Amino acid sequence: xxxxxxxxxxxxxxxxxxxxxxxxxxxxxxxxxxxxxxxxxxxxxxxxxxxxxxxxxxxxxxxxxxxxxxxxxxxxxxxxxxxxxxxxxxxxxxxxxxxxxxxxxxxxxxxxxxxxxxxxxxxxxxxxxxx
Amino acid sequence: xxxxxxxxxxxxxxxxxxxxxxxxxxxxxxxxxxxxxxxxxxxxxxxxxxxxxxxxxxxxxxxxxxxxxxxxxxxxxxxxxxxxxxxxxxxxxxxxxxxxxxxxxxxxxxxxxxxxxxxxxxxxxxxxxxxxxxxxxxxxxxxxxxxxxxxxxxxxxxxxxxxxxxxxxxxxxxxxxxxxxxxxxxxx
Numbered sequence: 207x208x209x210x211x212x213x214x215x216x217x218x219x220x221x222x223x224x225x226x227x228x229x230x231x232x233x234x235x236x237x238x239x240x241x242x243x244x245x246x247x248x249x250x251x252x253x254x255x256x257x258x259x260x261x262x263x264x265x266x267x268x269x270x271x272x273x274x275x276x277x278x279x280x281x282x283x284x285x286x287x288x289x290x291x292x293x294x295x296x297x298x299x300x301x302x303x304x305x306x307x308x309x310x311x312x313x314x315x316x317x318x319x320x321x322x323x324x325x326x327x328x329x330x331x332x333x334x335x336x337x
Numbered sequence: 338x339x340x341x342x343x344x345x346x347x348x349x350x351x352x353x354x355x356x357x358x359x360x361x362x363x364x365x366x367x368x369x370x371x372x373x374x375x376x377x378x379x380x381x382x383x384x385x386x387x388x389x390x391x392x393x394x395x396x397x398x399x400x401x402x403x404x405x406x407x408x409x410x411x412x413x414x415x416x417x418x419x420x421x422x423x424x425x426x427x428x429x430x431x432x433x434x435x436x437x438x439x440x441x442x443x444x445x446x447x448x449x450x451x452x453x454x455x456x457x458x459x460x461x462x463x464x465x466x467x468x469x470x471x472x473x474x475x476x477x478x479x480x481x482x483x484x485x486x487x488x489x490x491x492x493x494x495x496x497x498x499x500x501x502x503x504x505x506x507x508x509x510x511x512x513x514x515x516x517x518x519x520x521x522x523x524x525x
Contacts, residue, residue, distance in 0.1 A: 286380070
């Protein structure tokens, strides 16, 4: 069941780096893409349990619960519904454990994120999700 | 409808839907069938089908057990099944085990194509993690098919096409736009 707050957002940025969160929020808000920012995988899971659906921009390198842990938690809690996961990473070569969940990763964005590229990827993911 | 004499197998993973759209956009009718093996959750297989259908006049369908790939037809391997082409060109979806952590796997489909089964075979490995598609591309090269890898510089994730290239069995390293043009060799 979706709640009203979650219905307002199309994109969730999950990153422990405040600079990235702010940059993504500003870039997407200029495109009228409503975005919510959370700091870690735990908060991401909570938002999903509250009914968030849309595009998740998920940082891989986070303390406590990293991107892979978060994807595993999403799968094991049966929360992979009406969402698309786009991974944000500083590394262009994925590690072995990401390969094991590759079918759940719709796309990759390598940091530093170019605003134009971010907008293109997010718009495409939203188009795919809400076709 | 007769079975196709030519077959194109496209293997794709993370970042693939966008690349597939670029390759298939405005694709005219072909004297070849296209099989797409995309690593994607089951809940998105139909979305991928509808999405690609919006960009091409060729029918885009999810492959079913017993289908025979036909000319100007795009078939998508259903998630949770390995897509095998049997000797009689019938599609076999009975294998449901994962290979390289994925199901469907590009290698399974490519390796099922036997020499002289088709007049021409084209194998294409696009963006993705890992090395699925590498054995398949080697096989298609060995049976005198055409082998293509997406230029890693244009791939959101380069390891899958790079692995195919490193095998030495890739004949063409192309951008998505160039792959589109290459497929036009089958234009009716």
